Amino acid sequence: MDLTLTESQRLVRDMAREFAEREVAPRARELDKESRWPADLLAQMAELGLMGVAIPESEGGAGMDHVSYALAIEEISAACASCGVILSVNNSLVCDPLHKFGNADQKRDVLTPLASGRALGCFGLTEPSSGSDASEMQTVAVRDGDHWVIDGSKNWITNGPHADTMLVFANTNREAGVRGVTAFIVAAGTPGFNPQPADHKLGIRAAHSCTMFFEGCRVPESAMLGNEGDGFKIAMSTLDGGRIGIAAQAVGIARAAFEKAVAYSHERHAFGEPIAKKQAIQFKLADMATQLEAARLLTLRAAWLKDRARTEKLRHTMESAQAKLFASEAATRITHQALQVYGGYGYSEEYDMERHYRDARITEIYEGTSEIMRLVIAAKALEG
Ligand code: CAA
16 A cells, blocks of 8 residues: 655645745734634635645646645645635535536536636535534525525525625425435525624634525526435535545644644753653653544545545545544644643743634534534444
8 A cells, every 4th residue: 555645746735835834824823813814815825726626627626636635725724724624615615516516507607716716615504503413404495487586594604704606505395305405506796695794713713604694585597506406415425525624624733733842842941851851741742643643644545535436436425524533533632732732832822822722623513523423434334
């Protein structure tokens, strides 16, 4: 088994790392403190092809594979987890389903601007009263001639306040259960589609999210993605990809915290020597390094399977869930221990550590909680 990256994967990783260290990292603390949307950085990342990494060039993307995508998200997230999730949502939750399920017109008119970074997307599945139990959505779309009228609300919509396009899931046939959900592409500015003010959050503060209200929002038949009733499967298979992005984001956050803890342990002296000489610190660093590597390997394996799924009939639902579950919980543990190595300075806003600690926490919640990941994995394991 050869785990060596290809030349092009290394180039994408190195390009993203160089950009993240030079342009993103120096700004991350300030963006977080001011909850400021990183508009200028996103424009630069679009130039680098990071808004549609694994989308074919003919559809506006960079034409790379999903392993490259995961590597890029790790690099950007190590500098700024907010930037990481903004990219992840656009790439995985919006561009990917448009690429997989969109028709030629949707690919030309909607996907190409999103994948090239001329527009930004968001994904509307979660509702105020249905997060984990996604099929219980209350948002409805009712046919009216050659249009559909959407009513309801979606919340925690990352990128929502700035998005040009939303992929929204609505119930079009209540009796049909999960087979009564349909996906629609809704453009910002459509009458009756009303984004609310940005949420206030514990972490990823520069990645704005908001609630979206739909009040008699009319969209044409051509706004439907896939077929009527296919929406739930589109959402679930999209999340199989999205969870790889969040796993990569968690790996990036954890790596940043780990590397800072290592550096600090050399600088900080206690009882006459650097704390790096103390076994108490060495054991923490050893656990962090091992969990970080395991998280990265699970993430890259899921990304590699997603690449294989382009030409082979295979599902990576379990592997994506395993990557997200392990990487997100590892990020929480690693940032917790890294902050402990920093001691009081880790608790101070003068350093990045408290930001990494806060940012890690969301990775266990969005795009499927750790509890839902365990249910998904157990269901697959029990299938035998
Ligand atoms: N790919 C394709 N189809 C799938 C699938 C997948 N991965 N998973 C399930 N399906 C299909 C099933 O085959 C089934 O189809 P049939 O009826 O034809 O057999 C159908 O979908 C229903 O499947 P389930 O019975 O398993 O559905 P369920 O209602 O029990 O729900 C669940 C399963 C795993 C709990 C699901 O609801 C889930 O993943 N919940 C979490 C939702 C989530 O991750 N939300 C995150 C929101 S996005 C976000 O956070 C974005 C952000 O801003 C960052």
